[in-house]
Amino acid sequence: MEHAGHGGHSGHGDHVGQFRHLFWIMLAIAIPTVALSGMFAMILGYTLPNIPGLQWVSPVLGTIMYAWGGKPFLSGAVSEIRSRKPGMMLLIGLAITVAFFASWGASLGLIHHELDFWWELALLIVIMLLGHWIEMRSLAQTTSALDSLAALLPDEAERVEDGQIVVVSPAVLSVGDVVVVRPGGSIPADGRIVEGRAAMDESMVTGESRTVARTIGDLVTAGTVATDSGLRIEITATGDDTTLAGIQRLVTEAQNSSSRAQRLADTAAGWLFWFALGSAAITALIWSIVGLPDDAVIRTITVLVIACPHALGLAIPLVVSIATERAARGGVLVKDRLALESMRTVDTVLFDKTGTLTKGEPSVTEVSAVEGIDPDHLLALAAAAESDSEHPLAKAIVRAAELKQLTIPASRDFASSPAVGVTAAVKGSTIRVGGPHLLAEEHAAELQIANRWRDDGAIILHVVKDGQVIGALKLADEVRPESREAVDALHALGVQVVMITGDAEAVARAVADDLGIDRVFAGVRPEDKAAKVRELQAEGRKVAMVGDGVNDAPALAQADVGLAIGAGTDVAIASAGAILASDDPRSVLSVIELSRSAYRKMKQNLWWAAGYNLVSVPLAAGVLAPVGFVLPMSVGAILMSLSTVVVALNAQLLRRLDLRPESTTRALLER
Numbered sequence: 001m002e003h004a005g006h007g008g009h010s011g012h013g014d015h016v017g018q019f020r021h022l023f024w025i026m027l028a029i030a031i032p033t034v035a036l037s038g039m040f041a042m043i044l045g046y047t048l049p050n051i052p053g054l055q056w057v058s059p060v061l062g063t064i065m066y067a068w069g070g071k072p073f074l075s076g077a078v079s080e081i082r083s084r085k086p087g088m089m090l091l092i093g094l095a096i097t098v099a100f101f102a103s104w105g106a107s108l109g110l111i112h113h114e115l116d117f118w119w120e121l122a123l124l125i126v127i128m129l130l131g132h133w134i135e136m137r138s139l140a141q142t143t144s145a146l147d148s149l150a151a152l153l154p155d156e157a158e159r160v161e162d163g164q165i166v167v168v169s170p171a172v173l174s175v176g177d178v179v180v181v182r183p184g185g186s187i188p189a190d191g192r193i194v195e196g197r198a199a200m201d202e203s204m205v206t207g208e209s210r211t212v213a214r215t216i217g218d219l220v221t222a223g224t225v226a227t228d229s230g231l232r233i234e235i236t237a238t239g240d241d242t243t244l245a246g247i248q249r250l251v252t253e254a255q256n257s258s259s260r261a262q263r264l265a266d267t268a269a270g271w272l273f274w275f276a277l278g279s280a281a282i283t284a285l286i287w288s289i290v291g292l293p294d295d296a297v298i299r300t301i302t303v304l305v306i307a308c309p310h311a312l313g314l315a316i317p318l319v320v321s322i323a324t325e326r327a328a329r330g331g332v333l334v335k336d337r338l339a340l341e342s343m344r345t346v347d348t349v350l351f352d353k354t355g356t357l358t359k360g361e362p363s364v365t366e367v368s369a370v371e372g373i374d375p376d377h378l379l380a381l382a383a384a385a386e387s388d389s390e391h392p393l394a395k396a397i398v399r400a401a402e403l404k405q406l407t408i409p410a411s412r413d414f415a416s417s418p419a420v421g422v423t424a425a426v427k428g429s430t431i432r433v434g435g436p437h438l439l440a441e442e443h444a445a446e447l448q449i450a451n452r453w454r455d456d457g458a459i460i461l462h463v464v465k466d467g468q469v470i471g472a473l474k475l476a477d478e479v480r481p482e483s484r485e486a487v488d489a490l491h492a493l494g495v496q497v498v499m500i501t502g503d504a505e506a507v508a509r510a511v512a513d514d515l516g517i518d519r520v521f522a523g524v525r526p527e528d529k530a531a532k533v534r535e536l537q538a539e540g541r542k543v544a545m546v547g548d549g550v551n552d553a554p555a556l557a558q559a560d561v562g563l564a565i566g567a568g569t570d571v572a573i574a575s576a577g578a579i580l581a582s583d584d585p586r587s588v589l590s591v592i593e594l595s596r597s598a599y600r601k602m603k604q605n606l607w608w609a610a611g612y613n614l615v616s617v618p619l620a621a622g623v624l625a626p627v628g629f630v631l632p633m634s635v636g637a638i639l640m641s642l643s644t645v646v647v648a649l650n651a652q653l654l655r656r657l658d659l660r661p662e663s664t665t666r667a668l669l670e671r
Helices: 012-035 038-042 056-070 072-084 089-106 118-139 144-150 243-258 264-289 293-306 310-329 336-347 353-357 377-386 392-403 436-442 448-453 482-492 505-515 526-538 550-558 570-575 587-621 633-656 661-671
Strands: 156-161 164-168 178-181 190-195 197-199 212-214 231-237 333-336 349-350 357-371 411-415 421-426 430-434 459-465 469-481 496-500 519-521 543-547 561-564 578-580
Touching: 012 056, 012 118, 038 118, 056 072, 056 089, 056 190, 072 089, 072 118, 072 430, 089 264, 089 293, 144 377, 144 496, 178 561, 190 436, 197 448, 197 505, 231 587, 243 526, 264 587, 293 587, 310 336, 310 448, 310 587, 336 561, 336 587, 349 353, 349 526, 349 550, 353 357, 353 469, 353 496, 353 505, 353 587, 377 392, 377 411, 377 430, 377 459, 377 469, 392 459, 392 469, 392 550, 448 459, 469 482, 469 505, 482 496, 482 505, 482 587, 482 661, 496 505, 496 526, 505 519, 526 543, 543 587, 550 561, 561 587, 578 587, 587 661
Parallel strands: 349 496, 349 543, 496 519, 543 561, 561 578
Antiparallel strands: 156 164, 156 178, 178 231, 190 231, 197 212, 333 578, 357 469, 411 421, 421 430, 430 459, 459 469
């Protein structure tokens, strides 16, 4: 359903509470309205007590329900009239308005008592409010992407003023200000380093796990972290001019452009509105021509009231609600129902490499030692030297030694030099671990195997003992074991698999070849990822993007379906239509299977809901009157309720889906 009075996603959270509150109030009022309705009592065969004034309870309560509970639908109907796009709201508004005035006419004795629709008006409003509430809940976003972007910035900045450090809000910083960033601190605004050098963790913006050495003269981005050393930075951009603000704008633009998609139930409701209106006009005309004006009024009003099936209001929300619950059990959190509807049409899945297909953290993949040195001993010495460091590469080395259950010797006199490496005393020897700058300081040559490792795009660290190179470590972002199954299963579905990364071509190609990926976009700058999605869409492809970093947020929002890895940043999660609660890339298959199954149920339910109309409206209009059969209003109303029950039961069948990633993938590969 489209909802009047609120656009986009901004107010969905508030509206969930409003509609829940309104539903329960209307349900409480509906019970006496229905129970004390003379027409309802006649249908069920019970007699109302002979109490003075009892006959006015349903009209009074029904009027309250029409004015209060019907207000969202009436205002929505007005909006659809103004926009000249009839849909669900106009269909509901028409039905409850006709029922309201017809019921008052019957209550006042102005028209036939058969048109006492107070009970039907009450049920219609309650069921439609329930459907509305379920749908608003499925649309609600728990996190704002823009709030998450703002949260990357530190709450305070330390500005240098006349040689003194003054704590200020990042919002008051100006271009040219110099700020101090402590080790482990976030950069408050885009700037240039004027003092110090540090290994920068830029993963929250670039999505890449490897820290980057930045020194005097280098530009740094707001929100990134100086992991190991303090810096002084001259501010070069603030506010709307920062990289983070640019990403923010891209997210907003992409979200706005993707929110205009037409929904299935609205299309059906639009057609049914014209069907109901046309049927009513023909009914009034024909019954008037045959000289039965009273029957013309009764038949026309009956057609307009029962033309709005309860089932249509629940057909889509019920499926979405149950599908969402099943998805959550399978590790997929669906935030936007458009993502659920669109995933079945996806023919291209674009994976961000780091943290998605790979683990997003460096790990030791190979150890090479010079002759006479045991590789395990080499790894233990390197881990000892790195044990006091907080650097991601150091942690990877220590973790590798622990996984092999090696005994890590004690170390002392630890020292770290940014962009060079670490030094420590281990077992009476000086052990150093580092990159090419370390070898230059030691006037030592790298091992021959380093050339082959470099072609693979790996990180290479040499281990030096007392001035002699004794070995080297190869570190790389490890491919997830589940990634290969995910790629194979997507290929089995006829889906093209594309990888995008900021890494160099060699690194990207090594991963792509390993997994059998169809296309690779390597060396892509953070701000260009959304453009690559648009490039694929320009080829006529329906694209699902899977990512986890802030830099992925615009691409996630731009894609036909954005899928965020649950372990990723809040910004990526807020920008996506669905969240893969685990970091298992096979969860993408679960979303596709869920989407296809849910769409089948939606279509079936819409046919049940619309099919009721296609049969009951002509019968109510009197198409079989020449052979002596006219559908009574009471029977039409009962059929309407039965179609709602059928729709509800059909939606429940979705609960049988097994959406665990391993089960879905196995089933697809075995087909």
